[in-house]
Amino acid sequence: MVERIEDLNLPNAVIARLIKEALPDGSNVSKEARAAIAKAASVFAIFITSSSTALAHKQNHRTITAKDILQTLNELDFESFVPSLTQDLEVYRKMVKDKKESKANNKKDASTGDAIASSSSAVVVADSEEAA
């Protein structure tokens, strides 16, 4: 366990930017308020983590899933976050999938040196694996 909550502080620049984005232009935030928000955010992260872990264990799985987190947020009265988080998660999952696919395509292209390899890529990959 860490010694003090200060050891877990999130980067101040990011916090400052987020606060600025949330408030109308021209508004100010006192240093104390900013520090309090930063501290609250760290505690929030730990709180959600431990609540999600507890939920996962209750449902008999050892690893936290995205679903656990969303469910936790609902139970802790933060349901307003869930719709935009669900959307962000979908965008993220798609991005990961696209990255994986493009990586796989690059590998196939590299092995044939041919840009139009995708139609016969399965055969080509099998060949290059055998050669290796």
Next chain:
Amino acid sequence: MKSSMDTGLITNEVLFLMTKCTELFVQHLAREAYLASCAKQSNDTLKYEHLSQLVNKRKNLEFLLQIVPEKIRVHEFQEMLRLNRSNASDDDDESCTESESDDE
């Protein structure tokens, strides 16, 4: 996250969600505190007091009561101590005299 979890690994997806929802939380806190206080007055500076008042008001922010406590003046605190002591001393009177007799 790792400091508060006992076992299990943290997937990238989970990490992404945690980051995103903490970001949302920061914005939520800032916005709510600002709306609850600065919108009413012409003042546009968000202060510590606005946050502690919001934490006191909202049920879903109860976990922050110790983290963003309301500030009180020293004399208010001394008054509270005094009241506490006078409440406690009513119960303690009997036990006090007993312990005194034991010491002697």
